[in-house]
Amino acid sequence: MAAFAIGVIGFQLLPWPLAGWLALATLPLLALLLARTRARQLGLFTLGVAWAAAAAAWALECRLPNALDGRNLILEGVVIELPERTAVRQRFLVRPIRIVDYPANRPLPRRIRLAWYGRTPTVHPGERWRWRVKLRQPHGLMNPTGFDYERWLFQNRIDATGYVRNTLQARRLDTAWSVDALRERISRGIATALEGQGAAAGVLTALVTGDRRGIDPATWRDLNAAGITHLIAISGLHIGLVAGLVYWLTGGLWRRLPQVPLWLPTPIAQTVTGTLAAMGYATLAGFSVPTQRALIMLMVLASARLARRRIGPLRAWWGAMAAVLALDPFAPLGPGFWLSFTAVAVILLVVRRRPGVSRRQELIGLQFALAVGLLPIMSAWFQRCSLIAPFINLAAIPLAGMLLVPGALLATAALWLLPGLGSLLLQGLAWLTQSLLAGLGHLVHAVQPLVLLPTPEFWTLALAAVGATLLLLPAGFPGRVLAVPLCVPLLVGVRASPSPGTAWITVLDVGQGSSVVVRTARHILVYDTGPAWGGGNAAAASVSLLPFLRSRGITVVDRVVVSHADDDHSGGLAALLAALPAANVVIGEPFATAPSGARLCQRGQAWQWDEVRFRVLAPRGRGLRGNDASCVIRVASAGAALLLPGDLERAGELELLEQPGSLSADVLLVPHHGSRTSSSAEFIRRVQPSLALVSVGRNNSYGLPAAEVINRYRRHGVRVLRTDRDGAIQLALGVDGYRVRARLRRDRQAYYHMQP
Template identity: 40%
Template sequence: MNKTAIAFLLGTLFSLYVSYPLVTGSLLLLCLVTFIYYRKIWILGFIVGLLWCAFQAQFAIENKLATDAPAKVSHIQGLIASIPETFPDHISFEFLPDAPDLPSKIKLSWYFPPEHYPKAGERWQLTVKLKPPFGMMNPGGFDYEKWLFSQDIGATGYIKKAADNQRLAKSTYWQINDWRFQLQQQIQSLIPAASQLPLILGLAIGQRDDISPSQWQILRQTGTSHLMAISGLHIGLAAGLGFYLISWLWRYSPFNTFHIPAHRIGAVAGLVVAIFYACLAGLSIPTQRALIMVSLAMLALFLKRQVYPSHILSLACIMVLLLNPFALLSAGFWLSFAAVAIILMCFTQRFPAIRLAWLKIHFVMALGLIPLLVFFFTDVSVISPIANLIAIPLVSILVVPLIILAMIVLPISSSLAAILLYAADFLLDILWHILSFLSDVPFASWNTPIYPWPLLFMLILAILLILLPRGYPGKYLALVFLMPLLFYKTERPDSGDFYLSVLDVGQGLASVIETKHHTLIFDTGPQFSDSFNTGEAVVIPFLRYRAINQIDTLLISHGDNDHIGGLHGVINNTEVNQIMSSQTIRDVDTLLCSAGQHWQWDGVEFAVLQPFPEQSGSENERSCVLRIQGKNQSALLPGDIEKQSEQKLVQQYGDELKSDILLVPHHGSRTSSSMPFVHAVSPRYAIFSVGFRNRYGFPVKDIVQRYKVVGSEILRTDWNGAILFRNGDAPVLWRQHEEHLWTSKATE
């Protein structure tokens, strides 16, 4: 069973990440021949996993709105399939449209929604504008398209204001999400003054929308994020609570004269409670895994059959992937299954019993999950064993049972449910003070670079060797495998060279320039809302990807949101030595840039060409203009200057403007890129930093043509994602470089 599960998982993984039909077909043929000859069931498991995932992937791809589909307004009817997420200026929810020519599931945003919010399970008629699933593509950044693909969402869009937007039918009684929404409303009304209400909602119904970014940061730094939602551990606790409580009651019940053993009644009750609690969580991947394992364990108890724990885990893996092979794209899948596998490897068949097993299990879990945490998050909580040693017993033994009991008694007595919930709030408040204190410890978390695959594989081998029983031969090799990681450093440019990375921030601009020992950021992209800006969502993950912990200079070309919006997201998350801009920035110590400023880093020349003294005009016209000269390439970064400033630059510098790389001014607007300026720069690469299907229609076709006339190669962040220049070599186009079967191909 274990070999078959691993083979099934590998087949699914291969189908997702290898998109070459010839390679896949050749491997499939080889496996079929091998199976016919050897008749091994695990070979069949690999074949089934490969074919099943390929079939599901093809269906998901066909379900997506085509990238070249024209943007149009549609009138649709359908079902709200999730609890609406509430934001300051809009709500968002999943929608199942009735139209056969649309994807089966879409994600909609409703700005300035009606007074009576739509609810989960209701049927609505809506006027929407849809677009294909599309996201920013950057090194180290969140792959939004992969997430949409894993959730089977084939399009995104927003609801337009229209008179015919109306509810067609209320939710029916069998809608799970409606139950969850009703519970959310009841909990909020029962304990409105609870200080830890967002955490209670997360533990009660898996609704984590109200947990603030600062709270998430504390949970990540202490390694306790898994406890603040309905996890596999909690499903197991719910099943155990139902099993022992009903078994105990059955022994003293008059119904036990039916000669039904208490353990059988308890097994049925434990399974019912587990299903109830898993449904409250929306049947997420960790709860699916836990529910399958609990079901098998309760079935074994009911039938008095002995079942190996590893076989239960293997069968759960196969069943989860049969239900949803794209679960492999989620970090939750790997973390939840790996956690159970580590416990089974380290704490089963050990005789005599391990002393202080509860303490050791935290240490082993924290150690064993390090490779996955490094791979998915590049962030490892150093104090996780201590934090979990306190948090797991408190949350699992006290808080979760209180919340489950409150959910059970809520239909009977709301006052008793409120008492139980306030008790849970009191315990969580104590826990939160402890976690806040631990997160402030200087060494609370360890940020790692993104290691290459060989080093990551060596880390996995080292951890496995450390976890092996004492006296196992070869354990000392763990030190050998760890040594390369201790001395690993991200590749930096040679002296005299620089790296230029133009990041994909949608409609805006953010770029990072690296020399051998220094780093400069030119603009930080836009701020889309109070909770989302590209400085925090794009620039900071890129810096972590490059193992950059300090910024020498952060230069903001001008004060428009699409250039300065991510500023605070950057300075709040990394050390910045100096901030330059064309204008004073409120509450920020700013050095004003002006023509004539220049400096040298590691043999690379930096020169500010504009603004000139007493220069008039708009903020765009007075943008800081930076030119960089290395021994193998040069770059000109002009911000959003327009024709008047372009004319001054041509008059002042003439042929000195010529550069290999140009970040096209004002994103390709007609107000910029005058012919004299284009000819003076004559770039080899013309970079348009624009958003996919942006409302301005940038870049304008006439402007693109001007650069083609002078022989420039056209690159665009909406088509190519992040664009990375290294030592004068051909640029790396991140969307094409990291293309997978879920990656959309942008076209005009």
């Protein structure tokens, strides 16, 4: 079981193409090794690799074909899961039944994530619709740190995204019963009974049906800071609590029925009813991935008990992992898999009967052991931890397990059988929940317990895992004294920085917009902050500017330059300044969201940081507006230079060419994202770049960069890199010139990432 599990995990974690070569190398040996007793472990390892590779190949085959990317299509499908709704759009998952003109030799996408904007009919789970849609292949921004949207889509079996094109052509064809329809009906019933209760209603609904749409962002931030979001998302803890509660109740009932245990022994009855209760609760939660994983783990133990076989804790752990990976080989691509199995491993490691230790002391020790054991996982996936999580969980877990979860389930059942009683019970639980949330909010705001951790290197993560394991072992274990030193690199971070005279440049992938970070030995310049998006902005998103700065341990930005007022350059400024203080802000032209102390950018401004020179080349005056008001900055080390021209157009380029002084640069951020109105031949000849960088969104509606502009650069012998194809681009300007340090989409690509 261990060999099979390691094979699956190894394939998922290896970068591409190493994972592919591993699969090809092991497949011919599979039959031979499985047949030989002495090599069976190696054979099962290759079986794990082969299973993961076969599942990956099928999943990639289900993706939207290249030929249909960005095309308008007629889609017929069934709405699944619970739609997300805001004032301006609906977003929902569709299981396609038919797509007109879809290739007959390709399987349909397993799931499609659709958005429907404007005033539209409300969609519900179980409904069958026909829409005219525009579909895209699964694609996300690719940056050094932050949320990997493509991995999330792949793990959740979403093979295409898109939006509804024409509301008038949409047709509701049929409505069928489904579990998700039942969940939505129950959620509506709870919401009606708790109208006006705010976050409490959202929390109770989440505990019953797994529907977290009613929890507002402020409440999520408080729960996250306290380290108890796992109590809201139905997962292993909830499944175990419900199964354990029913197991205990069944035992009490069976002991009071003297004849019944003669034909159905009490342990068997307890196991069956506990497992059935867990299955029912998992169904009510929509069989989400965490509930499926928890249910599989529980059924492994239940099967052993029903078969009257003793199963040791370690064998049960490996057996559950092998079962999970056999049914879901993509589980290691999400944090839930690692958190679940690591938490169980910690419990198995530290929970042991010790004389003189009370039950309360054991529980307190367990919470701190979980905090230590899960620290490497939290650092790797979330780069944060909560200082008060062990203390809060000591009270929150029993409260949720013994009161809120069973109370909410009982009250919801009563809501349909005895509406008055059910509503009264829900109101009481809502009052208690609201009081607890209010107290939690005050505590979080007073203590500020959330600690941001640096993005770990692999070696710091490995050392911390060894250190955490040593720390959890019994006192006197050899080498235990090394536990804390092994964890230190993970906690403090090992942050490389450029040497004096060198600048590190990162052109972030922010979609259709621009954001560049320039780092010298001791200073940080942010040039543009990316676009604003509906309901948020790129600077606040988990895949762009703020996560990158935080992962590098940057707590203060020395200077923020916003080239001009266009939203795709200035949209993230407010969020950036709210999260990180900036010494000063420079803007190319005034705009509404600029801070009151911002200074206007003007030709002639210059400064030097750590032997790297910065010079403003434009704009010349203060009366300019629009793209030609862009703040143009030349960054020069001793051996190379970078030119940042914003959205400068031809008129601005000509004015720039007229001024005296050097305009040459080895690296050029292509003006205006490669628009036809920029990058004149005269401008390219004067700058003489050898590398041009285009910050642009994939398949953007503007058709940027223009093919004629890219061809113009290539005719001048300029190498072109693009964020839509290369992801974030990292460079170093030094004494010996410049070098490309990374092209994220190519250098860190996994098999599930879209190929450039």
